[in-house]
Amino acid sequence: MNRPIDLAAALASFTEAWSPRIVTTVNDYDIRLARFAGEHVWHVHTDTDEFFLVLDGTIDIGLREDGGERTVTLRRGEVFVVPCGVFHKPSSTGGAAVLLVEPTGTLSVGDEHDAVPDHVDATTGHRLSQV
Ligand code: NI
Numbered sequence: 001m002n003r004p005i006d007l008a009a010a011l012a013s014f015t016e017a018w019s020p021r022i023v024t025t026v027n028d029y030d031i032r033l034a035r036f037a038g039e040h041v042w043h044v045h046t047d048t049d050e051f052f053l054v055l056d057g058t059i060d061i062g063l064r065e066d067g068g069e070r071t072v073t074l075r076r077g078e079v080f081v082v083p084c085g086v087f088h089k090p091s092s093t094g095g096a097a098v099l100l101v102e103p104t105g106t107l108s109v110g111d112e113h114d115a116v117p118d119h120v121d122a123t124t125g126h127r128l129s130q131v
Contacts, residue, residue: 019121023128030100031099033097034100035096038091039091041120043087043088052098054075062088087112108124
């Protein structure tokens with residue numbers, strides 16, 4: 001049923017880090033909600049950009065581009081797009097809540113990735129329980 005979704009309630013409905021929930025969809029894209037805590041894994045999406053909006057907390061995104069590596073820091077209310085084909089590794093020292101936009105079916109660990117640690121959920125997103 002199409003109805004308003006309260007992001008705060010959606011966030012309160014799960015505690016797992018690195019395990020995105022699909023809040024809704026727009027055309028062929030998922031709007032996902034995730035908790036970040038500690039380090040994700042270096043990975044790349046070969047066919048799509050990835051949009052990040054920090055709802056709470058602060059995140060870092062490591063990027064490998066132009067033969068080097070840099071880190072962008074995003075605070076609450078800031079957005080960033082990781083371009084298609086760029087290896088990246090999100091992390092959050094203090095924990096964060098993040099809204100992601102990416103095509104439905106996009107794997108959270110990308111198409112190529114380093115070894116996935118146990119605390120990272122390799123998923124195309126989980127359904128949000130009713131909120
Ligand atoms: Ni990614």
